[in-house]
Amino acid sequence: MSEWDRRLLTGSYTGKETRLMPYTSAPTVVSSIASQSDADAFRALNEEWISRLFTLQEEDRAVLGDPFGRIVGPGGDVLLAREPGSGTVVGCVALLAYPDAVFELAKMAVAPAAQGRGIGRRLVAAAIDRAQALGGARLFLGTNSKLTPAIHLYEEAGFVRITRNCLPVADYYARADTLMELK
Numbered sequence: 001m002s003e004w005d006r007r008l009l010t011g012s013y014t015g016k017e018t019r020l021m022p023y024t025s026a027p028t029v030v031s032s033i034a035s036q037s038d039a040d041a042f043r044a045l046n047e048e049w050i051s052r053l054f055t056l057q058e059e060d061r062a063v064l065g066d067p068f069g070r071i072v073g074p075g076g077d078v079l080l081a082r083e084p085g086s087g088t089v090v091g092c093v094a095l096l097a098y099p100d101a102v103f104e105l106a107k108m109a110v111a112p113a114a115q116g117r118g119i120g121r122r123l124v125a126a127a128i129d130r131a132q133a134l135g136g137a138r139l140f141l142g143t144n145s146k147l148t149p150a151i152h153l154y155e156e157a158g159f160v161r162i163t164r165n166c167l168p169v170a171d172y173y174a175r176a177d178t179l180m181e182l183k
Contacts, residue, residue, distance in 0.1 A: 027084055028081040028082060028122060029081070030122060030123065030126040032130075033068070041080065042089075042092045043067075046060070046064050047064060053144075055175075063096075071097075074096075074097050075097035075134065078094045078095075079093050079127060079130060081114075081122060090110065090111045091111065091114060091119040091122075092109055093105060093108040095130055100138075101137035102139075102169075103138070103139050104139075104142075105139060106142075108123060108150070110123070127139075138181065140162070140167065140182070141180050142178070142179050143180070144177055144178060155180075158183055159180035159181060161179065161180055162179050162180060167179060
């Protein structure tokens with residue numbers, strides 16, 4: 001059995017590569033945020049979809065404007081999907097850390113031109129692995145019912161719907177009308 005096959009079966013996360021969920025065909029590389037240009041790509045990808053579908057809120061601006069201070073510093077991570085060769089960032093997802101080993105999967109985006117290639121699936125798998133590697137005991141997310149493909153993707157990954165009173169945080173985004181937790 002190859003090392004890669006072993007990682008696929010065990011779900012081990014090295015920080016440089018990730019296991020793939022079934023049906024993934026995207027030839028992207030997923031890695032942690034490392035530079036200001038990575039932070040800029042993270043912000044741009046998220047501002048595009050949030051502004052197109054919703055209203056960019058002050059909390060969005062704060063997190064997107066300072067991912068090192070607001071996400072990485074407190075114990076989370078930002079994962080980026082890059083095109084091999086060029087290194088162009090085509091997708092991203094954040095893991096926000098909370099007390100008691102709780103993480104939120106947030107700010108997931110895939111560039112419109114790169115959608116339909118399994119990049120979102122790969123990012124969700126990488127985020128699950130990374131949350132476990134960071135010691136996470138609970139992983140939740142909030143999304144919107146308008147985002148049907150995202151909800152389907154999360155369900156495929158093992159997330160189930162929960163009610164707002166089951167959220168491990170208070171004062172959560174009002175636009176999040178679909179709340180989920182990894183089981």
